[in-house]
Amino acid sequence: MLRVEHLSHSFRNAQGSVPVLQDINLTIGKGKMVALLGSSGSGKSTLLNLMAGLMKPDQGKILIADQDIVRFGENRLAEFRRSHIGFIFQSYELLSNLTIRENVELPLVFMGVSPYKRKVKALQLLEQVGLGEKVNLFPSQLSGGQQQRVSIARSLITEPSVIFADEPTGNLDTETEEEIIAILQKLNREMNTTFVIVTHEAEVAEQMQVVLTLHKGVLVEETA
């Protein structure tokens, strides 16, 4: 379960402090597929980055697996992120000099998992995202949609409690977007992983179980 309590955040600029998120409270149950919807500048990415422990908020609690990650020091947070949190970026963020199997294995390399175990798990996940035939290719040999599937497999390899995705289909055409959403839904069913997906497209949000809508830094609607 993921819980956010009284979360507020501001960015500072030359004029002073600009509030970006104001008193956000939300609870996301285990295994839910959640959309974070809102127009440009409403604070979606900021909220996602805070929940993923990539930034520290000014105020509030962020509870993941019953632990308030806001209180963690840098090392503990980095360790917690590695084992509990997955992230999918709009721009895939794959390493071009590694094969796609090696890219998927990478989080386990940092956790000291044996090469054999890493390989077995990576191959299984690549099979699940429909790339079983392409495991030895390099990212540049794949389409954008295929590269995003590699990054999805990579995000799952540590079996995280929750995966955060920031506009995961933002660089893809409509047909490929539908394929990626279908894969995320399949993985959510098969692995009971919680997904929180930032989107500004109502059509994408409608396909999720819960939709959280942000407007100017305030959570204005929650539909389930």
Ligand SMILES: Nc1ncnc2c1ncn2[C@@H]1O[C@H](COP(=O)(O)OP(=O)(O)OP(=O)(O)O)[C@@H](O)[C@H]1O
């Ligand atoms: N590092 C930063 N420094 C100062 N202001 C920032 C910073 N990051 C974001 N902002 C501001 O915070 C507000 C919310 O930004 P955020 O990226 O969270 O919105 P968003 O809803 O994800 O937008 P988009 O859909 O365009 O990505 C915006 O007004 C933005 O300009």
